[in-house]
Amino acid sequence: xxxxxxxxxxxxxxxxxxxxxxxxxxxxxxxxxxxxxxxxxxxxxxxxxxxxxxxxxxxxxxxxxxxxxxxxx
Numbered sequence: 001x002x003x004x005x006x007x008x009x010x011x012x013x014x015x016x017x018x019x020x021x022x023x024x025x026x027x028x029x030x031x032x033x034x035x036x037x038x039x040x041x042x043x044x045x046x047x048x049x050x051x052x053x054x055x056x057x058x059x060x061x062x063x064x065x066x067x068x069x070x071x072x073x
Contacts, residue, residue: 004057005019037053
């Protein structure tokens with residue numbers, strides 16, 4: 001997924017992606033289960049959606065669609 005996240009960061013530099021690899025405090029804080037990766041979408045520090053597992057670039061872009069559109073305004 002790092003390759004996908006790198007492409008997203010390059011293509012959409014205004015979108016913040018934070019990697020929390022093996023940070024057990026964050027795993028508990030964000031209620032991350034055993035299936036990784038987990039991509040969580042926040043709005044003003046409130047979780048509004050998440051996807052779990054390996055995803056393609058197209059799937060991640062679809063998940064982030066409202067963020068991408070909002071950043072273009």
